[in-house]
Amino acid sequence: MEARPGGRSARVRDAVRQATLVELAENGYGGLTMEGVASRSGVHKTTVYRRWGSPEGLIADALELAGSEPWPIPDTGSLRDDLRGIVELVRSGFADPVAGPIASAFVSAAVQGSGPAQALHAFFASRHEQAAPVVERAIARGEVPPGTDAAELIRLAVSPVYYRLFITHEPVTERDAERAADAALAAARAGVLRE
Amino acid sequence: MEARPGGRSARVRDAVRQATLVELAENGYGGLTMEGVASRSGVHKTTVYRRWGSPEGLIADALELAGSEPWPIPDTGSLRDDLRGIVELVRSGFADPVAGPIASAFVSAAVQGSGPAQALHAFFASRHEQAAPVVERAIARGEVPPGTDAAELIRLAVSPVYYRLFITHEPVTERDAERAADAALAAARAGVLRE
Numbered sequence: 001m002e003a004r005p006g007g008r009s010a011r012v013r014d015a016v017r018q019a020t021l022v023e024l025a026e027n028g029y030g031g032l033t034m035e036g037v038a039s040r041s042g043v044h045k046t047t048v049y050r051r052w053g054s055p056e057g058l059i060a061d062a063l064e065l066a067g068s069e070p071w072p073i074p075d076t077g078s079l080r081d082d083l084r085g086i087v088e089l090v091r092s093g094f095a096d097p098v099a100g101p102i103a104s105a106f107v108s109a110a111v112q113g114s115g116p117a118q119a120l121h122a123f124f125a126s127r128h129e130q131a132a133p134v135v136e137r138a139i140a141r142g143e144v145p146p147g148t149d150a151a152e153l154i155r156l157a158v159s160p161v162y163y164r165l166f167i168t169h170e171p172v173t174e175r176d177a178e179r180a181a182d183a184a185l186a187a188a189r190a191g192v193l194r195e
Numbered sequence: 196m197e198a199r200p201g202g203r204s205a206r207v208r209d210a211v212r213q214a215t216l217v218e219l220a221e222n223g224y225g226g227l228t229m230e231g232v233a234s235r236s237g238v239h240k241t242t243v244y245r246r247w248g249s250p251e252g253l254i255a256d257a258l259e260l261a262g263s264e265p266w267p268i269p270d271t272g273s274l275r276d277d278l279r280g281i282v283e284l285v286r287s288g289f290a291d292p293v294a295g296p297i298a299s300a301f302v303s304a305a306v307q308g309s310g311p312a313q314a315l316h317a318f319f320a321s322r323h324e325q326a327a328p329v330v331e332r333a334i335a336r337g338e339v340p341p342g343t344d345a346a347e348l349i350r351l352a353v354s355p356v357y358y359r360l361f362i363t364h365e366p367v368t369e370r371d372a373e374r375a376a377d378a379a380l381a382a383a384r385a386g387v388l389r390e
Contacts, residue, residue, distance in 0.1 A: 030307065104306075107306065107361075107362060108306045108307060110362075110364060111299075111302065111303045111306050111361055112225065112303060112307075117364040118364070120362070120363070120364060121363060121364040121365065124362065124363040124365075125363075152374070155355055155358060155359070155363070156355055156375075156378055158358070159354040159355045159357070159358035159362075160350055160351055160354045162354070162357070162358050162361075162362045163350060163353070163354035163357050163358065164350070166302075166306055166357075166361060166362065167302060167305075167315070167319065167354075167357045167361065168315070168316055168319040168320075168350070169305060169312040169313070169315060169316040170316065170319075179347070179387060179388070180351070182382070182387045183351055183378075183379070183382035183387045183388065184378070184382075186381055186382040186384075186385035186387050187377070187378035187379075187381040187382055189381075189385070190381035190384070190385070192374060192377045192378045192381050193374070193378065
């Protein structure tokens with residue numbers, strides 16, 4: 001696809017965002033270049049430079065695309081199983097040979113630059129919001145106290161997975177993911193997460 | 196200090212490690228250069244290149260220095276207060292104008308390269324080990340069940356702070372730190388963290 005001079009079509013944007021994701025999967029954030037994305041997307045290099053400015057700009061825009069994809073939040077009828085499902089989604093996502101490197105590249109880019117950091121902040125705000133019904137349903141069923149902070153419960157459940165992956169660089173097993181979910185549930189039940 | 200050709204004195208190493216920490220505090224990982232460290236340490240550039248190889252090598256060695264400094268683990272007589280103290284150490288450390296940028300640079304470097312990642316892994320293994328007595332004393336006092344996994348309890352208590360700082364890029368208040376500690380304690384009391 002060739003961008004017309006001054007063209008701002010949604011197709012150009014989609015092509016560039018998709019190309020960014022594929023480049024990230026293959027080469028990581030360190031290997032993301034304007035030239036690589038231009039070449040893969042078929043969009044002229046000068047257009048990519050003019051509209052996205054830098055690899056940081058590409059990352060921020062691709063993150064918006066990733067954030068718009070719905071998260072397949074479970075609804076098992078039990079908060080324990082819903083939380084375990086959510087944490088396992090995170091764990092298995094990073095273990096996936098295609099999605100994993102893309103997600104890791106987002107985290108890496110956000111640690112290095114404020115543009116991607118803002119985009120990742122918005123991405124997670126959306127994720128926490130999408131997961132909130134799991135907690136609201138559990139409150140309605142009487143599984144956790146009324147007023148339990150849904151976003152905080154989700155943060156608590158997933159944070160040990162991120163801690164192992166990006167801070168301590170330890171492996172994360174399915175059992176680790178399960179235990180993180182169960183620990184967050186125990187804290188919520190004890191009333192620690194009331195707003 | 197001028198390194199003699201082939202000299203491998205501990206003084207040269209200390210000067211380079213200290214200079215690396217100061218450079219990280221001022222310029223972050225992105226601004227860490229072999230030239231900057233050579234100039235600040237007074238060690239000849241060719242020596243810095245020969246012994247440390249790259250900014251990654253400097254980071255890994257500086258992390259070893261940071262890891263050798265004892266962590267002032269509290270001993271208040273109460274697991275709740277000890278855990279709150281530990282999580283607050285982490286939160287306030289990252290908020291510190293000198294120590295914060297250094298610690299953030301370590302995390303950033305480790306996300307980008309395997310040398311620093313291995314060094315950070317060893318650093319946190321040491322931190323988890325240093326904090327373990329807090330849990331062992333609590334078991335002896337009957338505050339948490341026998342067999343509670345000390346390292347896992349520490350991971351759980353601190354991970355929400357790292358999640359906010361390096362993943363979701365959200366602010367971390369003292370109240371957030373307290374709640375993370377209390378949540379980990381509730382999980383331990385519920386028996387979720389038994390080995």
